[in-house]
Amino acid sequence: MNLHRLDIPLKQTHAFSALVQDFVQKDEFLRPFLTDFPSPEAVQELARSRAADYRDRAVLQEVLNEAYARLRPEPAVQENLAKLGHPNTVTVCTAHQPGVFTGHLYFVYKTLHCIRVCREMNALNDGLHYVPVFYLGSEDNDLEEIGELPVDGGSLQWDSGQTGACGRKTSGFEPLLSAVESLLQPDRKEDRQLMDLFRRAYNGEHTLAEATRFLLHELFGTYGLLVLDADDARLKRLFLPVLREELFHQSARPVVEETLKRLGERYREQATPRDLNLFYLQPGIRERIEKQGEAWVVMNTAIRFNQVELEEELEAHPERFSPNVILRPLYQERILPNALFIGGGSEVAYWMQLHDLFRHHGVSFPILQLRRSLLWVPDATRLRIERTGLTWPELFEGEDPYRERLIRQHESLYRLAELQGRVGLVLGEISTLADALSPTLHRSTEAHHTGMRKAMQRVEKKFLAHLRRQENEQLERYRRIRQHLFPGGTLQERKEGLIFLYRETGPGFPEALLAQMSAFGQEFIVLWKDEKEFIHPEVERK
Numbered sequence: 001m002n003l004h005r006l007d008i009p010l011k012q013t014h015a016f017s018a019l020v021q022d023f024v025q026k027d028e029f030l031r032p033f034l035t036d037f038p039s040p041e042a043v044q045e046l047a048r049s050r051a052a053d054y055r056d057r058a059v060l061q062e063v064l065n066e067a068y069a070r071l072r073p074e075p076a077v078q079e080n081l082a083k084l085g086h087p088n089t090v091t092v093c094t095a096h097q098p099g100v101f102t103g104h105l106y107f108v109y110k111t112l113h114c115i116r117v118c119r120e121m122n123a124l125n126d127g128l129h130y131v132p133v134f135y136l137g138s139e140d141n142d143l144e145e146i147g148e149l150p151v152d153g154g155s156l157q158w159d160s161g162q163t164g165a166c167g168r169k170t171s172g173f174e175p176l177l178s179a180v181e182s183l184l185q186p187d188r189k190e191d192r193q194l195m196d197l198f199r200r201a202y203n204g205e206h207t208l209a210e211a212t213r214f215l216l217h218e219l220f221g222t223y224g225l226l227v228l229d230a231d232d233a234r235l236k237r238l239f240l241p242v243l244r245e246e247l248f249h250q251s252a253r254p255v256v257e258e259t260l261k262r263l264g265e266r267y268r269e270q271a272t273p274r275d276l277n278l279f280y281l282q283p284g285i286r287e288r289i290e291k292q293g294e295a296w297v298v299m300n301t302a303i304r305f306n307q308v309e310l311e312e313e314l315e316a317h318p319e320r321f322s323p324n325v326i327l328r329p330l331y332q333e334r335i336l337p338n339a340l341f342i343g344g345g346s347e348v349a350y351w352m353q354l355h356d357l358f359r360h361h362g363v364s365f366p367i368l369q370l371r372r373s374l375l376w377v378p379d380a381t382r383l384r385i386e387r388t389g390l391t392w393p394e395l396f397e398g399e400d401p402y403r404e405r406l407i408r409q410h411e412s413l414y415r416l417a418e419l420q421g422r423v424g425l426v427l428g429e430i431s432t433l434a435d436a437l438s439p440t441l442h443r444s445t446e447a448h449h450t451g452m453r454k455a456m457q458r459v460e461k462k463f464l465a466h467l468r469r470q471e472n473e474q475l476e477r478y479r480r481i482r483q484h485l486f487p488g489g490t491l492q493e494r495k496e497g498l499i500f501l502y503r504e505t506g507p508g509f510p511e512a513l514l515a516q517m518s519a520f521g522q523e524f525i526v527l528w529k530d531e532k533e534f535i536h537p538e539v540e541r542k
Contacts (some may be wrong), residue, residue, distance in 0.1 A: 004528055006526060014398065019263075025372065030352065033263065035367055036367075046367055057337070059238065063234055064081055068217075073223075076221065076222055077217070081224055088127060089280065090337045091133045092121070094111060094113065094133075094134055095347075096372065097137040098137070099147050100395060103497060105496050107370065108498060116517045119514070125257060125341075131136065132226065133228055135492050136331065139231050141163070141164060146208075153487035170204070170206070176202075197219075198215075201214045201369075212227070219459065220510060230332070231281075232319065236321065238383055239331050240318055247321075251360065251421065253275055259355060270349040270350035274324065278322065278324065283482060284299075288324075297440075326357070341367045362499060372525060375526045376505075377485065379529070382528050385481060390478065399475070
């Protein structure tokens, strides 16, 4: 596939927070909240110590081997499963909830970025082996977000009719499959291939977590990607010290709040800690645990524990205790020999809030890397951009700034401004003459001039109103292009999903996109395909 690429500085996209932009620029203010800024050298340094310190390879291998015994063997996966037992192996991790049909495009992009990092790090031949891991947040119960399937700028919604941890759900897929099939074109080879993949994944026997692992394995298994569902008693037992401290001492909130105070000098918080940052899991239940007096209460249920009962429950069933957003990263890093974590802008921001909490619990804090963001330009949209001569800064900044600049650049306004300037000079000369004759006459003249200036301002407003009406046609062309690139006014990767990408690129998309991703690049990537070079509008460079 012949792809062309344009890199755009993140700042010019107007889509990333001040904290993320500072992180990309390696602002020294952020250094106390990081192990280090991302680079191959920083990852190598942490990887060496993490590989030496990690002691739970047998447990991790056991859990993953069981999961992959039910999937089609893939040599690269089998190799990485075996190498996890070696003391020189570390992981590079990304994470997300098991969105239906992989959910939004950034799910795919963060997976590919994880694979790309491992490809580049392994090419260094530094004596370490780097394994890409997708950590599946299968205990999440935000069904509104997890169940959204973006299609053609809109979305379908999965209704499982179940409650509790999303990854354990098994029902409600058939109506969604039928809805997707009705939107695809059976005469298109790519659509038939994708529908077959979906039906094999959501076959009525797989849970949502299993279906997501199946999809990721089919799409990316050839690159050795491992998918870890951490909803497992053996892995939770490794996390017992943190679970116990949070239940009996509630230490996370004060530690995180102290970090938030320091970050809050410049940025807003991303995730707010609770007094107790754990859920209780049972079939059909994932509810917050609260300490009320001498009892621990599972909210919205009749379940209560005293201290002795809770200690017994924790020891016998650690899998029933589920970390929330504050403790989930800590759990992930405790059970993996991880050197680098790849996340979106909000993830990178809230992980920084947890830096001191990791230190408090003696858990290694990974190198953080902002995931790559991509914008795919369909052929028809590319041609429209070429015809209009729109620039990428104009397309990214949005309609209101573009409209005002479009109007204010109009020749009539330049001519009006020139005439207003000449009138101002004449009025100034008249004021000078009046002042020479009489102060009273000068004051009277100035009053008239003020009225004339206000009249000219009213004329300018009428010019603007007329030009706004006149420029509507050009603005409508801009809107149509923007809607294709930024559906709903936001980044394409947040409004489109795998179906969009598969239609545009076919089953060869993983390798095509991997070739365009550098592991530690920080620019926003614009991609298009064409036989000839896309003569793209200029991008402002620093």
